[in-house]
Amino acid sequence: MSGREFSGFDADTLTRAISAPPLDELRSAARSRRRRSVTMVAAALVALVGLAVVPLVAGADGADRVIPTQPSTAHGDAFTLTGPDSGVDVWRDGCVVRFAYTGDRGRTWSDWDAAVFDGTRCATTTTGTVDTRIEVSVLSDRTYLVSDVGVLFLSTDYGRTWRDAASAILDVPAFPATARPVFCWFGCEPLSEPLAVDPSSGTVYRLTTAPSWRPLFSLYPAADGSIWAAYQMGSVSGATVARSVDRGATWTTWTVPGDAMVTAVVGLDEREGYVLTESSAVGGGARLLRTTDGAKTWTDTGTDLPDEAIWDLTVGSDGSLLAISPGGGTGADRLARLLVSRDDGKTFTVVREYGPLVGTASVAPGYAWLFGNDADPTSQPDHLLVTSDATTWTRFTLSP
Secondary structure, eight states: OOHHHHHHHHHHHHHHHHOOTTHHHHHHHHHHHTOSOHHHHHHHHHHHTTSOOOOOOOOTTOTTSOOOSSOOSOBSTTOEEOSSSOEEEEEEETTEEEEEEESSTTSSOOOGGGSEEEOSGGGOOTTSOOOOOEEEEEOSSSOEEEEETTEEEEESSTTSSOEEHHHHSEEESSOOTTOEEOOBOTTOTTOSSOEEEOTTTOOEEEESOOSOSSOEEEEEEOTTSOEEEEEEOSSSSOEEEEEESSTTSSOEEEEEOTTOEEEEEEESSSSOEEEEEEOOSTTOOEEEEEESSSSSSOEEOOOOOOSSOOOEEEEOTTSOEEEEEEOSSOGGGOOEEEEEESSTTSOOEEEEEESOOOSSOSEETTEEEEEEOSSOTTSOOOEEEEESSSSOOEEEEOOO
């Protein structure tokens, strides 16, 4: 077994073996609240009753399986904004995953049937039960990564064809200048290490060295090209924050003290960054830490962020901090809030409350968004309101 294969196996195995509350509870809550609608939650529960839990997957060798011509209603629960006018929506139905792409703010979308991943491992186990553990990550407009029960598959042509990711991804000591590091949040599944993509070719690169023995938990590419990341186990055994200014060749690292668990990390530039942590101690609450010397030292901002769990944090185009948190209402009527801080994370102000509180991560580097439905606020969203500065907004229509 090669060092690369052992490293990947070790991270996944250790994460599952050592995972323990309260991070598991946080992760479960995050995934639960990110369902697009009550309808989708209900569909997931129905599937659970006789089958198993369902992440995302698709198999390249599923020739003898029937792909439904009409997918179920559980789509759009993994939307990724890839640019101010572009995005990829994901529609999953059991072991089948479909992708749709837009480059004009949702006015037109690619055909769902043109990009399909049909998982085979997810529906086959030695005990005869159905295993539907599938994870998906949209790496760029054209490049998608899927984990089919632990085996990674990669598409670099908008989901039309799939290859074994272990051999398709190129190992490099530092990311090429043309490659863009992949943003990932709150666990990064199915990513277990930093990746970067060349947008012109779709080629994916991974680093040959890592700044921590812990698995990758969050990665944020700053506007100036620096990379900020957090590495963390699924327990209170600590976390490592790392920053690189040379495309991942070398890193400055800092160990988060005490029982704090990282929920988000962002970077403004090579010197200034923020880490949002959650304490397991009673009454510990959330803390927002700031560095201005490239992750060498950190200070507590004394933030007034609400007690509700916040996982979505990004840097706006004007250097402000944008956060998504639960707003008013309950259940399907619960809204999402966009908060902004323009004083280095000390105070956050609610800018807009919109609903419902659903979706995957509602942020990307430089952008935050809220989901909505014009006809019925409690139904599956049909559009986004996207902002880069918490002041101006752009409407983005979701795939039909």
